[in-house]
Structure formats: C-alpha cells, structure tokens
C-alpha cells in the first residue's frame with residue numbers, strides 16, 4: 474500500500490458517478506503524482522445492479538447494501554451522486570456519523586438541509602464538500618471559501634441553469650418561440666421530460682441558496698428566495714430588449730444590502746456589453762463583486778458527465794488530504810440573516826403593454842406612473858393599423874411595490890388590453 478492511500482465509495486453510478494469512477498481509475502497515477510493521494514475506488518452502490526452500465530467494473534465492487542460501505546474501515550470517503558432528497562440526506566448523515574468524509578453534487582439536498590448536514594459534519598469532525606452542486610464543472614465554491622476568504626462580497630449574480638440559458642439563447646438568435654425551443658432542448662437531452670425544475674427557476678434557486686450562504690456567511694431558507702421562471706418570455710420581449718440595448722437572461726442574484734439579503738431568480742434584462750450577456754447556450758457563469766478584489770467572473774460548463782466529475786474529483790482530493798491529516802479546515806458555520814422581501818427590492822423594469830392603437834394612450838399610462846413616482850427611461854411605441862399594439866418602456870430605479878401599484882391602476886385603463894410582460898433590468902452596478 475502506498476502512502477496516502479484512501480478508500481472511496483461512490484453512491485450512484487449515473488451520469489456523474491460514471492464520470493467520477495472513470496477519472497478515478499484512469500487518472501489515478503496522475504492524481505497521486507500531483508496530490509500525493511492514492512485514491513482507490515473500493516465500492517459502488519446503485520439502485521439496480523443488473524442494469525447495463527457505461528463503465529465496466531468488477532462485480533465485487535458493487536455493494537449489496539449501504540451498510541457494507543458504512544462498516545468498511547478502509548472506506549474513508551463517501552461520494553453521494555444519487556440525487557433527490559431521500560435517501561441521499563440520510564446516507565450523508567450516516568456516513569458523517571461513521572466518521573467518513575462526504576463529497577456530494579446534490580444541490581437539492583444542500584439547499585434544503587445544508588445547515589443540518591454541515592452541523593453533523595462539524596460534530597463528527599469530518600469534512601463535507603460540495604463543489605459540483607453549483608455550476609457543475611466551474612470551480613466556484615473553493616474560490617469563494619479559500620481564495621476569496623479575505624473579501625467582503627457584495628453581490629453574486631449568475632447564469633446557473635444551462636437549460637434555460639440554452640432556451641433563451643436559441644430564442645434570441647433564431648427568433649423561435651419558447652415552446653418550440655423547449656421541445657428541441659428535450660430532444661437534445663438538454664431539458665428533462667418534465668422541465669419545470671429548470672424553466673420555473675427552482676434548480677437555480679437551489680444553487681443560489683448555496684451561493685448566498687458561502688458569499689455572505691448566512692444561511693437563507695429556500696422559501697425566502699423569490700423565484701420566477703422563463704415561460705412568460707416572448708420573442709417580442711427579446712426583440713424589444715435588444716432595441717433598448719439589453720439581452721434577457723435568467724439570473725440568480727444575491728445581494729447584501731443594509732436592509733437584508735436579496736435573493737432572487739428571475740428573467741432579467743442586462744446590458745449587451747455586460748460580461749454575463751455573452752454567456753450563451755448551456756454555459757454557466759457567476760459574476761462576483763467584492764470591495765477588495767472588485768469584479769470576477771467564473772465561466773464554464775455547468776453540467777455534464779466530465780465537467781461535473783472534474784469538480785467532484787477536486788473535492789475528493791481535498792477531503793482525502795484532510796482525512797490523511799495533511800489538509801485544511803472543517804466546514805464553516807453559517808449565521809442566519811434577514812432576507813429582503815421582493816416587494817422591498819428596487820430596480821429598473823422593462824414593461825410591455827398591449828394597448829389600443831389611438832393617440833393619448835402613452836399620456837394616460839405615463840400620468841399613472843408619474844403619480845406613483847415611477848419615471849420612465851426609454852419608450853418604444855410600435856405599429857399602427859392593428860387593434861392592439863405594443864407599448865414598451867424601461868423605467869428608472871423604482872421599488873417593486875410602487876411599480877406593482879402603478880401596474881394595477883394601469884391594468885384598469887380601458888385602452889390597456891394586457892400587461893404582457895414585466896422583466897427586471899440589471900445594469901450590473
């Protein structure tokens with residue numbers, strides 16, 4: 474046995490688990506040379522051992538039950554890659570209580586039970602690492618916890634769902650409707666048969682909960698994250714946004730304000746020259762601002778077998794060093810902060826009304842906005858000779874609550890057929 478030899482068990486041999494198993498066996502010598510850690514894959518747990526796999530492993534490596542892994546003193550690291558909340562949560566807790574280090578890519582389990590799991594890790598003095606849970610292959614959690622440890626981070630803003638970014642990019646480049654692009658994305662395997670977790674923003678909200686805790690040292694409840702997906706985005710909105718100099722992205726935004734933490738996921742207009750505006754297709758990126766380092770952007774593949782496995786392997790080596798006594802600290806403890814309700818947050822807004830095509834409509838709408846203290850930065854009024862035409866404007870900074878009451882009054886005007894869309898604008902300042 475070589476010095477630094479560490480036994481690893483993988484729970485789940487699907488997309489990511491297979492990639493991790495492959496890299497562990499193919500790159501074992503390279504990992505040893507670079508890190509001094511000799512990682513040996515000792516056991517794998519799956520749901521259906523008879524299933525045909527993309528990787529050939531010796532039959533005896535498959536564990537019949539989880540207990541075999543828990544009770545094996547040679548296994549020091551358990552890598553949870555099963556997904557879903559249960560039994561992933563229970564398996565992680567049992568591994569930590571058995572004094573084994575845990576690596577997971579499971580954003581859902583962390584967003585829902587992160588504080589509890591990290592507490593169990595602390596109580597048992599073993600590490601719990603989760604780099605792959607946010608933005609797949611992009612190293613983000615290690616930079617936030619280590620390289621940027623001396624920074625006061627003021628905001629994190631990211632494109633952290635590849636499916637929705639793919640859909641919005643296609644809608645924007647090819648002028649195709651949401652439902653058509655969604656079907657294409659499903660055919661290509663970029664979107665699930667049930668796409669709601671992605672297109673309604675929940676997947677991004679899970680990742681934002683993790684990011685916010687790391688950026689601001691405070692745990693926030695998933696239910697306090699305002700979450701709005703992309704189903705309402707029409708190609709018309711993308712076109713008007715472009716005319717105003719913006720592109721539409723689904724952003725996950727965490728901001729530290731004096732009044733509390735803002736945590737929200739929603740479609741957003743960002744200026745075309747903002748670095749996030751050129752993040753296209755299934756790519757992810759996270760834009761971090763801090764007083765000390767200034768602006769940073771992390772960019773890369775947010776999912777996929779090998780990108781995600783790359784992040785998991787990094788974690789395995791980091792926890793192996795801790796288990797071997799040559800590594801770094803145990804999980805941090807998070808506080809809890811006040812989350813700012815979405816109605817209290819301020820920003821600029823893009824608003825598209827469908828209105829009657831007659832003189833004076835713009836004046837009626839502008840008067841209501843003015844009475845509520847909402848000022849307009851730009852307007853486009855388009856088309857003639859149709860029974861309804863779009864009236865589109867971008868506001869200056871306004872509290873969401875004030876805007877909502879203006880829109881309520883505007884919706885009662887007989888000349889307004891519909892408030893077709895309201896999208897936040899993020900200027901990146």
Ligand SMILES: NC(=O)c1ccc[n+]([C@@H]2O[C@H](COP(=O)([O-])OP(=O)(O)OC[C@H]3O[C@@H](n4cnc5c(N)ncnc54)[C@H](OP(=O)(O)O)[C@@H]3O)[C@@H](O)[C@H]2O)c1
Nearest residue numbers: 485486487488489519520521554555556578579776777781
């Ligand atoms: N896919 C990505 O690109 C990606 C990116 C970032 C993070 N993640 C996260 O990584 C995790 C794994 O994702 P994935 O896409 O690899 O999932 P997947 O392809 O669905 O694979 C899941 C694996 O877990 C096994 N499994 C499920 N329930 C089990 C149970 N109760 N006991 C034992 N084994 C069980 C399955 O066994 P069978 O094979 O026998 O069915 C399968 O091998 C998830 O938390 C996901 O959110 C994935």
